[in-house]
Amino acid sequence: MIDLDALRSLRAVDTHGSVVGAADALGFTPSxxxxxxxxxxxxxxxxxxxxxxxxxxxTGHGRHLVEAGGRLLAxxxxxxxxxHRRADRVSGHVRLAAFSTAMRGLVAPVARRVLDEHPDLRxxxxxxxxxxxxxxxxxxxxxxxxxxxxxxxxxxxxDHLVRTSVAADEADVVVHRDHxxxxxxxxxxxxxxxxxxxxxxDGTICRQWLSRMYDGTGRRPRIAHESMEFDSHLAxxxxxxxxxxxxxxxxxxxxxxxxxxxxxxxxxxRDVVAVHRRTMSDSPAVAVLLDALTDRGRAG
Numbered sequence: 109m110i111d112l113d114a115l116r117s118l119r120a121v122d123t124h125g126s127v128v129g130a131a132d133a134l135g136f137t138p139s140x141x142x143x144x145x146x147x148x149x150x151x152x153x154x155x156x157x158x159x160x161x162x163x164x165x166x167t168g169h170g171r172h173l174v175e176a177g178g179r180l181l182a183x184x185x186x187x188x189x190x191x192h193r194r195a196d197r198v199s200g201h202v203r204l205a206a207f208s209t210a211m212r213g214l215v216a217p218v219a220r221r222v223l224d225e226h227p228d229l230r231x232x233x234x235x236x237x238x239x240x241x242x243x244x245x246x247x248x249x250x251x252x253x254x255x256x257x258x259x260x261x262x263x264x265x266x267d268h269l270v271r272t273s274v275a276a277d278e279a280d281v282v283v284h285r286d287h288x289x290x291x292x293x294x295x296x297x298x299x300x301x302x303x304x305x306x307x308x309x310d311g312t313i314c315r316q317w318l319s320r321m322y323d324g325t326g327r328r329p330r331i332a333h334e335s336m337e338f339d340s341h342l343a344x345x346x347x348x349x350x351x352x353x354x355x356x357x358x359x360x361x362x363x364x365x366x367x368x369x370x371x372x373x374x375x376x377x378r379d380v381v382a383v384h385r386r387t388m389s390d391s392p393a394v395a396v397l398l399d400a401l402t403d404r405g406r407a408g
Contacts, residue, residue, distance in 0.1 A: 117145055156173060189388050203250045205244060213359075277377065
């Protein structure tokens with residue numbers, strides 16, 4: 109009999125291109141993943157991995173097992189979700205990933221209540237960037253993910269994932285209270301063309317949206333400093349190092365030194381979307397988490 113946990117490990121090696129990458133995604137040690145793959149090789153009687161330089165790749169047999177086994181795992185997942193729905197039972201292990209502001213503004217405020225109401229449910233939370241979350245949910249390494257999309261900046265979501273709108277979020281231009289724009293009710297990109305921005309790194313969704321805001325100005329935003337964390341953005345604005353575009357969701361209190369100024373033409377808005385595999389659609393555990401997150405998102 110094929111060990112399903114070992115099959116999941118082999119699929120993770122294929123997805124992440126290495127035993128180390130698979131171990132990191134699954135929360136195991138590389139040694140544990142290697143042992144699971146070796147056990148699978150003993151069970152099947154064929155080699156599933158081969159060494160290529162310092163890394164590994166699937167053999168033809170391994171590729172066949174991952175493709176056929178993936179369908180098997182999906183079918184079993186759908187059967188299990190249907191059983192839980194028939195039994196009206198919220199149980200099992202849900203691994204949920206979210207970007208940092210959603211973790212602070214949506215997930216953390218509801219997680220404890222959901223667990224208290226459903227003691228048979230296990231919940232594991234991890235922070236990931238949206239594109240990583242989509243990949244991990246798509247390949248079965250997470251059950252539920254929260255991602256964001258800004259305006260017309262696309263985030264590709266595969267067809268076998270279901271998307272549920274959880275919240276609408278808006279960003280403000282955050283400036284120091286001594287900044288000339290601090291007294292303005294709203295600003296446009298034309299008001300900001302000469303400003304130095306504190307922004308997320310190039311290639312991130314938030315950075316792409318900041319660049320799109322400038323489309324009608326004939327200019328590009330002048331990036332003074334880069335940071336992945338919005339809390340760091342606020343600290344640098346507080347120090348007088350520039351201005352920042354910071355979403356309201358999960359935003360730390362601005363205090364007396366900072367002022368949030370609304371922006372328009374265009375308004376910087378983003379959709380917060382939950383994604384899960386279609387095979388999990390009947391899962392009561394996924395349903396209660398989606399309901400809790402959506403209620404929190406509507407409450408603002």
